[in-house]
Amino acid sequence: MILFLIKSGICLAALLLFYHLVLRKENMFSFNRYFLLGSMVFSLLVPVLTFPSFFPSIDGSGQKVLVEFQKVFLENDIQYPNEESRVLDPKVVKPMEKSSSVDWYWILGLVYMLGVLFFLMRFIFQIMGLAKLIRNGSVVDKEKYKLVQVSQETLPFTFLNYLFVNEITYLRSGIEPAILKHELTHIREKHSLDILFVEVLKIIFWFNPLFLLYKKAIQLNHEFLADRAVIAGSLEVFQYQKLLISKVLGEEFVYNLSSPINYSVTKNRLIMMRKHTSKRKSLFLKVGLIPVLTLLLGAFSQSAANQEKTFSLTHFFVKDFETYISEALSEKSDFVLELEKLDILGAKAVYLMLTEEEKSRYTEFPILEDEALSELLKLQKAKDSIKVRINFSSPPEKMSISEEVWDNWLKSKNLEVILDEKEEDASILLNYSPEDFALFEVRGVEKKKFLKPEKFRLTLTTHDHFQDKFITSRKKINTISAAYPNGDIAEIPYYMRYVLMNSNGELEEYYPENYLQRALEAILTHEFENSPSTKVIYDVRKSFLIHVTRNGQKEMVAISYN
Incomplete structure (x- = not known):
């Protein structure tokens, strides 16, 4: 879903930028109206459309990946420590603690629904406000519209087939013919439907400010269309401009869902009234739009290449690499990854953007080579018949030390001690108790000789070192099973x-x-x-x-x- 929003957002921004840089300053108002509406529809459809590949896919095979070679035995998993070298009572297995994590997706979903509810209620209140104006006002049925006389101080504005005017002003002097024609153009060409369409999109995508910019661009273009209709009726441009300026100098009420004549960018309207675009230039600009749409289709549609090679930049903003891995881990073990849960292409895209130092700390990524990755994707699609698991090297089970064994170690005169992978004097054991250690191993390092007792090496691992070495350290892949x-x-x-x-x-x-x-x-x-x-x-x-x-x-x- 987030990938869809990013792709559609890029398309929306690109087409709006094309409009502002190329089309907005040209007298192509009818075309621009449908361009703006079509741009929103196009941007929301492109991420879900499937087309043949237009461009080569992004290939990560050229990336140099630092691979750590490690020895893998074909026998059963290596046990640590050696079963034969233990000198203790039966081991006590301590269950591993699962790390709790905040369900951010649930929180984001809740925030999104609250936003939708807020903007939906605001939209409903706006509609109710218009309905109240109609209910409390004096409604007069005209031939092609309904005139609503309201008590509020307001300039004329329209919504659907309703024309709202101030009752006192209307009864005293009526509506200037040019202003009436301007407003009736909004009604005749159903400009309110455009605004309602954008308002619905604003509710669904309330977090995307681009739809607000689209609404402003559409409203301004509506004004250009209505101004052109007035001027086309043979009214002198200069006279109409004077009339328009006299109207917008006031500070009357402006309604959000209408196309008011005191729109904040009236200066642009005055400029565009005298703008002329030749048919040849208009045709050239329309044709120039084709490569822009083709580029967006090729880059953001679900083409064959894009399904296999996902645009890495978009994945970078979705989530970090470890999130991809944690979401795919088995509920039974933090060291088993269930392939059907893994977003393979998304995880790979983010992994390739990591530095070499980050890769050395993060969970090992399963397979980077394109040929092998292709087979992994096929296995994922066959999840109903093949259950694939990626198994990381799991930590050894924790052990306990009996008091008897501990006392023997303290009394021993021929004991070398390795504590947390560092050689220490045997006297250091006096600073600890049996409960301080998670693992131990005893090995004979020197056989018994005449007048010389056997010598042993005791390897101990504290709980903290166990956590650092086996739990919080980088997970490395051991096997892939099916x-x-x-x-x-x-x-x-x-x-x-x-x-x-x-x-x-x-x-x-x-x-x-x-x-x-x-x-x-x-x-x-x-x-x-x-x-x-x-x-x-x-x-x-x-x-x-x-x-x-x-x-x-x-x-x-x-x-x-x-």
Whole structure:
């Protein structure tokens, strides 16, 4: 919705700017009337229309992305700390606290509805005010309009087919023929309908000041149209200008929904009365509008390219990157992202605008390469048959230390201590209690020898360090998994790496070409459904492995490159 508002807002601003710079100063009033009305309709329709691509899409493939290589094992997830090295009572799992967040979308929705209600009520009061004038005034049916004589001091003004005049002034001197013709032009050409149309849009889009500018431009153009009708009736321009000036010098009541003759920019009306635009120039300006509309259509319609490549600037103003991620997280875990909830293109657009330093702090973005991203989008569209999850490396479960074990550590003479990843003297334990730590690990570092006891290394992690390292730190993607209706589950490591020996006998890292694209493609097509599990040596340069769970059994299936 916000993207729609941004696109339509840009179109509204561009067309209004074109009107003020090019069309407003020309004697093309009838065309300008429909241009202004059409501009609003055009701007609201363009973001939802679908056309073939007019322009190349914005491509992020040229962006250089800093990728952190990390080792991924094909076995089950690495456990931390090592099960065999624990010297403690059974662990006590402490549930992770979910961070609460304010529902800003609900708040914005409430503010929007309050704004709509306020402006709707104001509009209703204005209509009721006109109805009251008609009810309390003296209404005289004329041939093509209804004359309403009111007690208020006011210059003549119109609304729909009603012409409002001051009763005393009308009975004393009537209405000058030029003024009457001016007002009847408003009635005949139904200018009030234009104003009502803009008022409705102002209620719906009350937060957008552009509609107020459109209303002012339309009202002024109405005056140009009515002035032209008066002058076309053979009245001398100078005489009409004198009459108009004499009327606007007063400070009478002006009604918001009418087109009053004392409009604040009367100077422009006086100038435009003598303005002449040739047919050739008029045609040239109308033709010049075509490339402007074509440009806006190509840039902001839902063309094929725009569906695949979203305009990054608009997404930048929608929300920040972490908001995209948090909105897609599973309700069961802050370390599992549900693909069907993720605005992939919006998140990518914002991510590419981050600095390298920001990227190193923010959640890792799943897949930037265009080919792989295309497969991810296809998987998202297939959400009814494939449930895809992006799994971040989750924190280890917190543990507890028994008093007995703690006392043994305090008494030990052969203990090295690593506290929050820093080497410390064992005496530092006297400053702590067992409840101060979230994790621990004990490893033997020196075997027992003659007259020399075995030496151990104790690694401890405080709750604060645990929070910084595992909870508030940057989330890194571990695997991408997919679940199918038949119960199959497929899981691929996000990064795939092998260590191979080259022709010189040296070991080097090898990353399978287009690995993510090919792996996601296999997940999309359920390619491994009937494939046998891997039990033989395979060529890592021509295939790779996917974890597959079938009938409750975990297997490894080789996927070959085409």
